[in-house]
Amino acid sequence: MTRRPKLRLGSSLAPGILAVGLFALMALIVLNTPFGAMPEEAFDVDSITAAIGYALFDLGPLQETDGVSGTEPFLAAFLLIALTLDAALDASLVLAKREESGEPVAALASRGSNDTPADSSADAQSRSASTDGGSATESDATDGGAD
Numbered sequence: 001m002t003r004r005p006k007l008r009l010g011s012s013l014a015p016g017i018l019a020v021g022l023f024a025l026m027a028l029i030v031l032n033t034p035f036g037a038m039p040e041e042a043f044d045v046d047s048i049t050a051a052i053g054y055a056l057f058d059l060g061p062l063q064e065t066d067g068v069s070g071t072e073p074f075l076a077a078f079l080l081i082a083l084t085l086d087a088a089l090d091a092s093l094v095l096a097k098r099e100e101s102g103e104p105v106a107a108l109a110s111r112g113s114n115d116t117p118a119d120s121s122a123d124a125q126s127r128s129a130s131t132d133g134g135s136a137t138e139s140d141a142t143d144g145g146a147d
Contacts, residue, residue: 048071048074051071051074052071052074052075052078054071055071055072055074055075056075
């Protein structure tokens, strides 16, 4: 007979509550943000890009003369997206890192037949290297690699 699942209370419940709270906070911010009407004449793409750059470096006088004024909401969205993408990249690197028996493992490591790395120093010393970067066999070493 199948048992009913039990809710684990305690420290394992804290991350879930934190995630729900952060989601509620973000939803509250988005729902309470007033979005103004778009201007009648469209922005030039270069002017919005320049204005965001001026706002990033706090160049107010240049923004008023050369760019579009009032681009701070664009700047806030730009920075929020940049932080989110940075956190996602960091998390992907942490998740991609693997360890076996306490030592890091490369994602593209080639393994030999006896499950040892193919580029071990003892194995590399026993073989001579050919000019094209591969390893020379006995027949290649005796005739100089000629066909």
